[in-house]
Amino acid sequence: MSLNRAREVLKQEAEAVLRLCERLDGNFETAVGWIHSCKGRVITCGIGKSGHIARKTAGTLSSTGTPSLFLHAAEAMHGDLGAVTGADILIAYSQSGETDEVVRLFPSFRAAGAKTILISGKEDSSAGRLADLVLPTYVTEEACGLNLAPTTSTVVMLALSDALALSVMERRGFSKEDFARFHPSGALGKRLLLSVSDVMRPLDEIAVVKRDTPVVELMHAISKAGVGAACVVENGDLVGLISDGDLRRHFLSSKSPLEGTAADLMTTSPSTISSEMMAVEALEVFQNLSKRIGEMPVVGKDQKLVGLVMLKDLLRSGIV
Template sequence: MGVQPVWPHGAAPVQGRRRAVSTDHLTRLQQVLRDEAGALTTLADRLDDAFALAVTWMHECKGRVVTCGVGKSGHIAAKASATLSSTGTPSVFMHAAEAVHGDLGMVTAQDLVLVYTYSGETDELVRLFPSFRQIGARVITMTGRRQSSAAHLADLVLDVNVEREVCPHNLAPTTSTTAMLAVSDALAVAVMEARNFRPEDFAKFHPAGALGRRLTLRVADTMRTGDDLAIVGETTPLLEAMGVITRAGSGGACVVDQAGRLTGFVSDGDLRRFFLSGKDARTAATKDAMSPSPSTIEQDMLAFEALEVFQNHPRKIGEMPVVYHERPIGLLVLKDLLRAGLV
């Protein structure tokens, strides 16, 4: 038997005690989330016309929305800027401490400045307002105190006051920063709807990762063409068709009539079934082994939608001909879609 650990008196990890502590923590976690959710509900019920006007200003802004903050509010401001930029509203975050050392140069008269300060008295932010005025930029202050300096100096005030922080000492910014973040998201969503921002627009700003590929990659971008596309005639000898498939390195070939129209598809599975039937491959034509009227797909379809076609197909197929005016122009292969990182 191995060496047993020596625990301080009363500190042994009793299973029952672990469960009790875990339950206490879970109860507290649930209460914190309920308290913050309640604060957001209260805030939503008392939004005023200032928030609607903020959406209008942001939508009509000819320059950029410059979010500005410091400390915890600064982190929220930075995230708000990132959300705006990714949803079609040009935006940049300016750290208040860096602003007074030259970063104010990024602000122009065409910009809209959105200041984040829950107390409304943060010195690094308050002393920026004269410069904003001199530049000629509009300023919105998001704050928890309507009577603060930052509120009085702004062109528009967004009151995000909460009754108290969920911090047990009512000190650490918790509920207040949640309120700021939620309002920022609400503003971004309202502005993107005003812009009629579409999934296609979203994809332009998210080219990397599965999200971008799902929204931008089309069948034409992934289908096999040229030497990688096997096409044979209906009367092509079956053994010759097998050679064409092998050289293309695909799992099958598109079968066409004399006019070049797709009439069938012969896959590896079709070939195996033909050989197992006992028929003579030496005298057979491709049409003797092909599957007639195969499922097809169009080149303009999103690759992600094409993947769903494969997944929902009643038969487990691995390839589909891509057709244009009834003629095969490519071959879409399931393995290629999976390698493209669409899932």
Template sequence: MTHSSPPVTEDIVAAARRVLDIEARAIDALSDRLGEDFAAAVRLVLDSTGRVIVSGLGKSGHIARKIAATMASTGTPAYFVHAAEALHGDLGMIHRDDVLIALSNSGETAELLAVVPLVRRQGGRTIAMTGKPDSTLARLADVHLDAGVATEACSLNLAPTASTTCALALGDALAVALLDARGFREDDFARSHPGGALGRRLLTHVRDVMRARADVPTVGVDCTVTEALLQVTRGGMGMTVVLDEAGGVAGVFTDGDLRRAIDRLGDVRTVPVADVMSRQPRSISEAKLAAEAADVMERNRVNQLLVTDEHGALAGALSMHDLMLAKVI
């Protein structure tokens, strides 16, 4: 990299103004393109009896996460699913009544191109948001939203800048159009945002949304991976608790543990679950706020938590899906 003399104030400000001008023009152009496709996307979500799943990879993934958060806080149940993780277990979080919004500027992101047909095969509907109307992703989706830009604001025309700004703005437009169509009003917003925070997040405790111990899948510490996997499937939580001989928690066995075990060992059907389980599973007290559980999951990149009672004993378990159903996230 060649180092030159420090830029003067005027050059710094001029460069910043150039970025803002490019992005402002890109949004203006985006506004001019809105039409029937945008209305069709709104109707698709309104007609759905499920939730909205927003997915992407890289910078588009960051934008997708924010769009999901905006929708969830304005009356449209939504959550983010990482496009790569969807192909390794998280696809089970998407149901036939849901609507998938897939973000990719190129429209050729391999992970999304693999996910969209799987979602459609099980009956889900899809909205693609790309910068290329003739891309593969645009053609695969039920509805395509064109978020294309003439140029990026990056001086090299390489870093996603104007394109991500347009995708974010288009997501905001979609969320607000849905808000208006649902009749979501000031009193609704006030009930869910007391003091500037989501009311449900402030009022819902873990005990209100967790699964009681009797409903949590469990296996003994001496069982095989095959036996544990059957419980994972039956339990619908993406994991099973592994209990020791005394009935205490020895660990948990998750979809992620299975993937890692296969990658390391190959055929794991007869391997003892104790050899591949997670021995120090994350947990949270049933007295904590459900929002705290969501934060713990997000921070530690896990989809389940064990729940303990006031004595530290196993009281139940909680999954990200449980929090979604309770509209905590």
């Protein structure tokens, strides 16, 4: 029984979205043009469930390149209208078009010189007559059995708002790189923004020794740094790398392991990574190596050692 009811709800809401799809007209194109050319911010307003849609729309617009904010319709009438300028655009949400707090917004926005858009189920309403532009949803019946709870109306409002935001996004030429700038903590943002220099351990956090550094000092340096490897340098140039594995093999094969120097253990001409390489590219380098390693020296433009990048740090960075 519940499954049948669920299917009825989903079907009714889906059909409402499809009906709207067929009835979109020039008003939608006008709204896209206004938002695309807006010099201020798009301010979304609503009350109740429509307010939730308004808040979500402000977030979608902002994250896709259109400066936006949500203004609670009731709070707006008690001082928050001070945030409105003539360069802004209002998108108000009201299924009935008669919500008092929403209706009262329009004269104030008009007085400020801002353009106004209403998204509503009723084009001919108090709010509709005050708005500069109406985007009707054409929803007259909710999926709710009592025809009371906002269900179909909010689904269509959300779908229409997404269509509006993404149409503006496309007209703006918004790219993956733009998206990453607004989502630096997301996986996509990190993949597109994080470079090796953001993830690597700098020189003051790694073990850096010379060719003639005694094995005892070498062990102490690696242990203190806690990175599992030491970079061997001469005059700032990387000349070798010593890993934990190199140390273990040295102790197993040498009769006097404590008498050697870094030069006896190091791998000469080790693989390196540029500090300017993207972190995701560096991870691919690690994964494509024929021999599995856990760290790699990082060099700058002048090929001087600038740090050490750890495979575990790349994996923890959020790029995968």
